Amino acid sequence: xxxxxxxxxxxxxxxxxxxxxxxxxxxxxxxxxxxxxxxxxxxxxxxxxxxxxxxxxxxxxxxxxxxxxxxxxxxxxxxxxxxxxxxxxxxxxxxxxxxxxxxxxxxxxxxxxxxxxxxxxxxxxxxxxxxxxxxxxxxxxxxxxxxxxxxxxxxxxxxxxxxxxxxxxxxxxxxxxxxxxxxxxxxxxxxxxxxxxxxxxxxxxxxxxxxxxxxxxxxxxxxxxxxxxxxxxxxxxxxxxxxxxxxxxxxxxxxxx
Amino acid sequence: xxxxxxxxxxxxxxxxxxxxxxxxxxxxxxxxxxxxxxxxxxxxxxxxxxxxxxxxxxxxxxxxxxxxxxxxxxxxxxxxxxxxxxxxxxxxxxxxxxxxxxxxxxxxxxxxxxxxxxxxxxxxxxxxxxxxxxxxxxxxxxxxxxxxxxxxxxxxxxxxxxxxxxxxxxxxxxxxxxxxxxxxxxxxxxxxxxxxxxxxxxxxxxxxxxxxxxxxxxxxxxxxxxxxxxxxxxxxxxxxxxxxxxxxxxxxxxxxxxxxxxxxxxxxxxxxxxxxxxxxxxxxxxxxxxxxxxxxxxxxxxxxxxxxxxxxxxxxxxxxxxxxxxxxxxxxxxxxxxxxxxxxxxxxxxxxxxxxxxxxxxxxxxxxxxxxxxxxxxxxxxxxxxxxxxxxxxxxxxxxxxxxxxxxxx
Numbered sequence: 001x002x003x004x005x006x007x008x009x010x011x012x013x014x015x016x017x018x019x020x021x022x023x024x025x026x027x028x029x030x031x032x033x034x035x036x037x038x039x040x041x042x043x044x045x046x047x048x049x050x051x052x053x054x055x056x057x058x059x060x061x062x063x064x065x066x067x068x069x070x071x072x073x074x075x076x077x078x079x080x081x082x083x084x085x086x087x088x089x090x091x092x093x094x095x096x097x098x099x100x101x102x103x104x105x106x107x108x109x110x111x112x113x114x115x116x117x118x119x120x121x122x123x124x125x126x127x128x129x130x131x132x133x134x135x136x137x138x139x140x141x142x143x144x145x146x147x148x149x150x151x152x153x154x155x156x157x158x159x160x161x162x163x164x165x166x167x168x169x170x171x172x173x174x175x176x177x178x179x180x181x182x183x184x185x186x187x188x189x190x191x192x193x194x195x196x197x198x199x200x201x202x203x204x205x206x207x208x209x210x211x212x213x214x215x216x217x218x219x220x221x222x223x224x225x226x227x228x229x230x231x232x233x234x235x236x237x238x239x240x241x242x243x244x245x246x247x248x249x250x251x252x253x254x255x256x257x
Numbered sequence: 258x259x260x261x262x263x264x265x266x267x268x269x270x271x272x273x274x275x276x277x278x279x280x281x282x283x284x285x286x287x288x289x290x291x292x293x294x295x296x297x298x299x300x301x302x303x304x305x306x307x308x309x310x311x312x313x314x315x316x317x318x319x320x321x322x323x324x325x326x327x328x329x330x331x332x333x334x335x336x337x338x339x340x341x342x343x344x345x346x347x348x349x350x351x352x353x354x355x356x357x358x359x360x361x362x363x364x365x366x367x368x369x370x371x372x373x374x375x376x377x378x379x380x381x382x383x384x385x386x387x388x389x390x391x392x393x394x395x396x397x398x399x400x401x402x403x404x405x406x407x408x409x410x411x412x413x414x415x416x417x418x419x420x421x422x423x424x425x426x427x428x429x430x431x432x433x434x435x436x437x438x439x440x441x442x443x444x445x446x447x448x449x450x451x452x453x454x455x456x457x458x459x460x461x462x463x464x465x466x467x468x469x470x471x472x473x474x475x476x477x478x479x480x481x482x483x484x485x486x487x488x489x490x491x492x493x494x495x496x497x498x499x500x501x502x503x504x505x506x507x508x509x510x511x512x513x514x515x516x517x518x519x520x521x522x523x524x525x526x527x528x529x530x531x532x533x534x535x536x537x538x539x540x541x542x543x544x545x546x547x548x549x550x551x552x553x554x555x556x557x558x559x560x561x562x563x564x565x566x567x568x569x570x571x572x573x574x575x576x577x578x579x580x581x582x583x584x585x586x587x588x589x590x591x592x593x594x595x596x597x598x599x600x601x602x603x604x605x606x607x608x609x610x611x612x613x614x615x616x617x618x619x620x621x622x623x624x625x626x627x628x629x630x631x632x633x634x635x636x637x638x639x640x641x642x643x644x645x646x647x648x649x650x651x652x653x654x655x656x657x658x659x660x661x662x663x664x665x666x667x
Contacts, residue, residue: 075547079549087547089543090544091541091548093537093540093541093544093545093608094540094541094608095536095539095541095608095609096533100533100537104533104537104544104548104550105537105548105549105550106548107533113530114528114529115528115530115533118470118471118474119474121471121474121476122476125476138477140477144661
């Protein structure tokens with residue numbers, strides 16, 4: 001694990017009308033680090049990742065990527081920096097096969113503008129093999145026939161095959177059974193081992209403690225705590241989620257203890 | 258998925274499938290509801306047998322050539338409308354848009370001294386089709402009116418345009434040799450053979466190049482025997498078509514046109530980014546959008562293709578009938594193509610379907626139409642039977658869909 005963060009957020013805020021969704025949040029994640037982002041419903045987890053992914057702009061604050069200040073104006077900017085998001089609903093096309101899904105929107109074409117199926121299939125296989133995804137019998141089967149865990153694996157593989165530096169996973173295990181959750185958690189660990197920065201959003205603290213290196217807790221749009229996994233326990237994290245000290249209650253100044 | 262008998266190999270273990278493994282996989286696919294062209298081919302054989310028993314003129318060379326000419330316009334329109342169906346949308350205006358095409362070509366080429374050169378007339382008519390399709394597409398995507406409503410309005414409006422264009426003339430007889438020749442001229446026997454052989458050779462070449470490149474990349478490839486069978490199958494099918502047609506008037510030029518369009522659009526759907534995006538939008542519009550695909554652009558392009566193909570089909574229909582009148586584009590021209598695509602196996606829910614399905618489906622529709630005609634049955638009976646066949650085809654699709662759901666492939 002290196003110490004220079006890939007992504008650093010300093011005092012970022014986001015407001016939707018009267019709702020202060022994020023308030024002066026500091027956040028960082030480094031290469032090879034699995035950073036869990038936890039918090040109750042409405043804590044601002046989704047808003048934070050959507051801002052990082054360029055879906056909404058931050059209202060205030062500084063975003064640094066690889067040490068340089070950047071402005072992310074849209075999903076394409078984020079993708080160009082090497083930020084990939086795996087959303088909860090995965091956004092895979094059921095009627096397309098694994099390779100077609102992994103290359104969707106970024107298909108390789110040869111000189112005659114013809115799809116280069118051979119190269120795409122070979123590279124897709126390499127990526128899957130690199131992630132030790134061995135449960136697929138063929139990369140040419142349609143996604144409709146895959147289990148939830150396999151779909152998640154395909155979605156993750158799709159995210160990492162573009163020289164991405166930061167992969168954001170939104171509730172990757174929410175809808176999965178025990179064995180499939182294990183598959184996906186193993187995959188998340190391997191992403192970290194391969195040197196990628198990973199942000200994992202999860203409600204399941206058990207999963208978080210299994211794979212995360214660090215844990216950031218959001219509460220009511222503010223960063224209330226940050227833990228190293230090895231130096232904390234589930235109880236501390238739960239306390240932070242439910243009763244973490246807020247630096248500012250809207251309308252009232254209060255010093256952080 | 259159904260029970261897997263043996264542990265699946267790691268993805269893409271560079272193994273060449275054996276023939277038996279290929280056959281087994283195909284059987285599993287069929288059982289789990291991936292029927293492909295199987296029901297339609299079986300259907301065609303059954304239709305041929307039934308009608309041949311009823312009337313021994315059905316399977317004659319002369320009727321075979323008739324079938325090609327009769328199928329052509331509907332096959333062309335059906336191929337077009339498949340693009341709308343693949344998106345999970347529908348285009349109900351195809352009938353009268355084809356009517357507009359037929360009437361326009363007839364009017365533009367009336368030899369009254371002001372007629373356009375044939376090529377220019379074709380360009381004008383196809384451009385009109387393009388304009389109509391883009392208009393539909395823009396209203397559907399930018400305004401957000403459902404395609405059903407937009408094209409239903411189109412059905413009425415373009416019907417009106419047909420009537421306005423025809424005006425008080427009632428019937429316009431086609432007098433341009435090229436347009437009439439489209440559906441009424443036939444290839445020399447030798448030329449047809451050369452074309453059939455060239456097509457087979459080309460197909461074999463494409464298949465072998467593909468096999469070579471897959472092997473070079475270490476990817477799983479189909480067994481050589483299967484590839485050989487496919488090439489032989491195509492060669493045999495073309496040989497039968499040419500041999501039978503040559504016993505009568507020969508292969509109609511319009512047959513070549515349909516074949517060319519089939520290859521061309523299949524290529525677009527399966528080998529280009531645009532085609533991939535059409536399937537993606539039909540499968541999961543939101544997923545496609547998030548993958549960076551310009552969904553609106555894909556939809557507009559598809560509706561443009563639908564209308565251009567409809568106009569082209571209208572020209573062929575006019576050519577076959579040698580005239581256009583106020584009924585042009587009505588009746589069968591709307592429902593036969595959509596029914597043909599669906600009978601061929603294109604899903605109305607989007608994301609599943611092929612060009613081949615449109616052609617085979619049109620062949621089924623027209624075979625029934627033609628066969629019942631030979632038996633001297635009234636159009637009432639024809640419509641009832643054709644409706645029944647459509648229902649049967651959709652039932653097969655629904656049941657196979659249920660099969661896919663059971664085996665987790667829906």
